[in-house]
Amino acid sequence: MPAERDRLGERASVQDDLRQQIANLMQEQLEVITKDIVAIFPYSGVDSLDADYCRRVGHQLAQLLAFAVRDGRIDPRGGFIAELHRLAVDRALSVERLFTFAYLTERAALDELALDDRIGPTCEPWPLVAQLVRRGSFDLLAAYIERTQLEPSAAAITDTLTTLHTRPLFDAVLAKELERAGRFGDPLSLILFDVDHLSTINKEHGYGVGDKILERLGILVRTYFRQHDWVARHSEDSIAVLLSRTEPDHAGELAERVRTTVVERLGFVDHLTDRPVKVTVSAALINLTLALGDVIDAERLITDAETAVERAKQQGRNRVERIDGYSGTASVRPTTNRTLPRNSP
Numbered sequence: 001m002p003a004e005r006d007r008l009g010e011r012a013s014v015q016d017d018l019r020q021q022i023a024n025l026m027q028e029q030l031e032v033i034t035k036d037i038v039a040i041f042p043y044s045g046v047d048s049l050d051a052d053y054c055r056r057v058g059h060q061l062a063q064l065l066a067f068a069v070r071d072g073r074i075d076p077r078g079g080f081i082a083e084l085h086r087l088a089v090d091r092a093l094s095v096e097r098l099f100t101f102a103y104l105t106e107r108a109a110l111d112e113l114a115l116d117d118r119i120g121p122t123c124e125p126w127p128l129v130a131q132l133v134r135r136g137s138f139d140l141l142a143a144y145i146e147r148t149q150l151e152p153s154a155a156a157i158t159d160t161l162t163t164l165h166t167r168p169l170f171d172a173v174l175a176k177e178l179e180r181a182g183r184f185g186d187p188l189s190l191i192l193f194d195v196d197h198l199s200t201i202n203k204e205h206g207y208g209v210g211d212k213i214l215e216r217l218g219i220l221v222r223t224y225f226r227q228h229d230w231v232a233r234h235s236e237d238s239i240a241v242l243l244s245r246t247e248p249d250h251a252g253e254l255a256e257r258v259r260t261t262v263v264e265r266l267g268f269v270d271h272l273t274d275r276p277v278k279v280t281v282s283a284a285l286i287n288l289t290l291a292l293g294d295v296i297d298a299e300r301l302i303t304d305a306e307t308a309v310e311r312a313k314q315q316g317r318n319r320v321e322r323i324d325g326y327s328g329t330a331s332v333r334p335t336t337n338r339t340l341p342r343n344s345p
Contacts, residue, residue, distance in 0.1 A: 015132075018125055022113065022132060023070035026062065029112045034058040036108040037101070053091060053228060057098075060084045061105040061140070068136035074143035081147045086173065089157065090228065095148075099141060106137040159233040161211055162218030170232035170240055175298045177230075177242060181290050186244060188288045189251035192305045193221065193258060194238040196280045196317040205270060205277065210237075213279055216266055224258050238309070248287035248324055255285045255320045263318065280318035284308030288326045301326070 026033065037058035038051055060083055068074045074081060088098055110133055119125045159166050165173075174190075181188045195201075195213060202210040214237070221239050222231050234240035243251055259281055266279040284305045288296060304323070312321040 015128070018119070018128060019070050019072070019132060021119065022129060023066045025113060025116055025119075026066035026069070026109055030059065030062050030066075033062045033105070033108045033112055036111065037062070037104050040104055049091065050227075053087075057084070057087050057093070057101060058105065060087060061102055062109065064140050064143075065102075065105055065109055065133070065136050068139045068143075069132050072139070074139050076143040076146035076150065081143050083176065084144060085147050086176070095145070098144070102137055102141055106133060109133055159218075161215055162233045162239070164218050164222065164239065165230060165232035167232060167234055170230060170234070170242070171298065171302075173230050174242060174301070177244060178288075178296045178298055178301070181244070181288065182294045182296065183292070185290055185292045185294075187246065187248070188290070189243040189246050189248065190284075190286045190288070190301060190305055191241040191243070191251065191255050191258075192234060192238055192284045192309050193217070193241075193255075193281045194283070194309045194313070196282055196313065198237040201277070201279075209268070213266055217262065217281070220261060220265065221258055224254055224261075240305075248289075251287060252285055252320070252322055255283050255322075259283060259318065259320055282309055282312035282317045283320045284312065284323070285320055286323045286326045289324075290327075294327070296327075 034055055038054045060080065064074060064080050064084065067080065087093070093101075110130060113129060113133070114120045114126075117123070119129050157166060157169050158164070177188060180186070195217065198210055198213070201213065214233075217239060218231075218233070221241065225231055225241055225243065229244070230240075230242040232240050243254075262279060262281050268277050268279070269275065270277055284307075286301065286305055286308070288301075290296070304326070308321040308323060312319050315321075
């Protein structure tokens with residue numbers, strides 16, 4: 001019996017060493033594996049997906065697979081699975097397509113591992129290597145399914161009036177994107193649009209009119225931003241937009257286009273008096289240019305954006321208050337109410 005226990009212990013130790021070796025090799029070849037996945041996956045379904053989105057999903061899956069092999073499990077409550085679920089929700093990626101993506105990740109990983117002269121197909125450990133990678137892929141998908149069951153209902157993710165993301169979801173995404181931007185030094189922009197005099201409009205014309213304005217504003221704002229930008233209902237009368245890797249001037253142009261389009265399209269006629277009612281928004285734009293390792297507090301950033309919106313209202317409304325180079329201490333550069341050409345963003 002002691003000899004048998006010793007042999008089992010030795011076998012477990014060898015397998016643990018092999019797990020670590022596989023995980024290390026996968027981490028070293030992470031970008032190559034991701035590139036191989038992206039070359040195939042966008043065309044694996046009826047609807048094609050852009051390469052940048054596929055790269056992000058592929059990178060996340062490859063990392064998760066390496067962790068699953070190394071640890072023999074994946075925590076469904078962990079941050080990496082949460083990020084994978086967020087990416088899937090962002091593009092309504094079906095479980096079926098995600099499983100296809102995971103299978104391609106497994107194949108790409110095995111193809112790269114096969115090139116290693118220590119554990120490749122001509123070496124004794126290869127059958128176990130293939131088994132561990134396939135098992136890791138299974139553990140990854142099992143953790144993902146469990147994560148989807150832990151997530152809040154659709155009502156907690158999508159605002160029923162505007163059909164935009166909800167504030168809790170946006171807050172979670174903002175914290176994650178700020179962390180990512182600080183890790184890689186990527187630019188980030190936050191825009192907050194707030195409907196001017198909405199409480200007065202509700203009081204004078206009825207809450208149904210105010211709701212209609214917010215519904216139309218949600219549709220309008222969504223059309224001006226990219227599919228992977230985050231647009232959410234921030235509060236009762238405001239909408240927040242988070243843009244990644246966007247030039248500050250382009251973010252400013254988009255904010256101005258939304259402002260001018262609201263003036264042009266969201267006004268209405270009071271059916272009792274036949275008088276036109278003007279609808280405008282005041283907005284704040286904060287452009288963050290982060291260096292590697294910078295840390296921005298999400299709550300403070302939101303508070304500073306809300307304060308900038310209030311300044312815009314105090315200075316006449318229907319304007320954008322712009323803050324460039326945000327690093328926790330705002331330096332303000334106001335903009336004028338110029339009208340921009342109505343070209344597609």
